[in-house]
Amino acid sequence: MHDLSEKFATRLLKQSGGDDASAIRLLFELSLSRPASSEEQHQSAEYLAAVKADAMSRGTSESDARRESWQSLVRVVFRLNEFVYID
C-alpha cells in the first residue's frame, strides 16, 4: 500500500502537470471513480499545504516536501472505506 501510494503520487503529479487542483481531481477520479466534491477539493488542498509546511519546517526541501505531502494524501485515499470496500 505504501509503495503503491508513492508510485501513484508520482503519476498524479506527472499527469496533472504539477497543478495541485487538477492532481486532486485526478486522484478522486482514478481511485474512487467520481469527481471530488468542492469540499473534498478544498480539504485536500489544505491538507497538502499543512503537510508540506510541516515538512519544510523540519528542513525538508520544497520539492521533497511536496512529494511527501502527495504521498500522504494518496495514503489517506487508499485507506478510505469508499476505496477499500464495495458497498
Next chain:
Amino acid sequence: MAKQMKEQNAQPGRRGFIRSMTASSLMLPGILSELLASNGHAAESAHPLAARPPHYPAKAKSVIFIFSNGGVSHMDTFDYKPKLFEADGKATGIGGGLSNQQRVLLKPLWQFRPGGQCGTLVSDLFPYLREQMDDICLIRSMNSNDNEHYNATLGIHTGSFFFSRPGIGAWVSYGLGTVNQNLPSFFVLAPQMPYAGTQIFNNDFLPAYHQGVRVIPGKEPIANLQPRTPSRDLQRMELGLAEAFNRKHQALRTTDKDLPARIQAFETAFSMQTEARDVFDLSGESAETHELYGLKPGQIDGFAWQCLVARRLVERGVRFVELVDGSSSHNWDQHGDMSEHAKHAKNIDQPIAGLLKDLKQRGMLEETLVVWTTEFGRTPGVDGTKDADTTAPAFHLG
C-alpha cells in the same frame, strides 16, 4: 474567535499543528478530540467499546477462556470413575460415537491422586493443576448435544451447533464493553485455527467492534503493527483526514453497521501500535515468572507464552482473552492411542497452573474468571487400541 484561532495556529509543535488543522475547515475527528482532550472521561463514554455496568454486580472483570480442541477425556483427567478401572477389558455395549457396538472398555491409563486441601481427585496427567484444586471450581455435569468436533466447538462458543452466531467473547464485549479502549476488547491467541475456525470469535450479527482480534504467537504476533508512515504526527494527520472523509461517506449510508466499526478500527489500530507492542514484549518479566509458566527466556511461542500474554492483556484492561490449545488437525482427539493425552496435557498443565498462581499472587484472580473447557469428553469404549468421543465435561477454574 479569529484572534484565538490565530493564537492557536501560532502554537509551535505537534499540538499547535493539530489545532491548526482542526481550526480550519476540517471536521473534528475522534483521534483529534482524543488527543486534545487528553483522554477525558467525556470522550470515553462516547466510545462504542466504553465499559458498561453489568445487570447484576459481578466480581470478575475479565475472562480468560481456554479452549482445548479435540475432546479432552474427562475420565482420564478430572472425573474419577473407579468402576471403570474394574471393568477394564469387559464389553458392555457402550459404543463409540453414535454407534451401539459391543466395544471393550478401556480403563484410564493414569492414576488419580487427591489435590489441595479439598482433596479433589485428579489424574497424573495434571500434576501442576492438581496442586491448585482449592482455587478451582470443577464442573463435571457438562454435556454436549453433538459428537461432531466442528459442531460441538461451535456450540460451546456460540450456543448454536449448526448456525453461525456471535462467539462468547463477542457477546461479553458487546454486553460489557472494555476498560482500555486503546486495545481491542477481545483477543484470541491462536497459533492455529480451531474447529469451526473464525466462527468461534466472530461478531456475526453484533457490531464489528466486538470481533476477536487474532494473535499468532511468533515474531510478529499482530501483523503490520510497525507503522510505515514516516512519522507519528503525519500518521495522525492522515488518519484525521481519512476519518473526516469517512464520516461524510458514512452519513449517506447510515444503515451500514460495519462502517462505524471500520472507522473506529483505525483509531484502535493507531493506539495499538504502541500499546500492543508493549504487551508482547516479555523482557520485563522476571525469571521467576517465566519459570512459573514453564517459559524459556526469549521464547515467543508455545502455550506458556499464550498464558503469560493473557495475564498481560487482562492486566491492561482487556475484557476477554481466548487461548486456543491445539487446532482442528492436531489436538486431543486420541482415537488411535490414548497415551498421547500425556503430551497434550504436559503442554498446558504447568502454563495454566502458572497462570492461576501468577494471577493469585498479583491479586488479579479475584477479578479474573479463568475458564478451561473442551468441546466434549470421551466414551470409555476401545476404538482400535484406543478410545472414542461423546459427552463431555467442561471445567471452570478461578
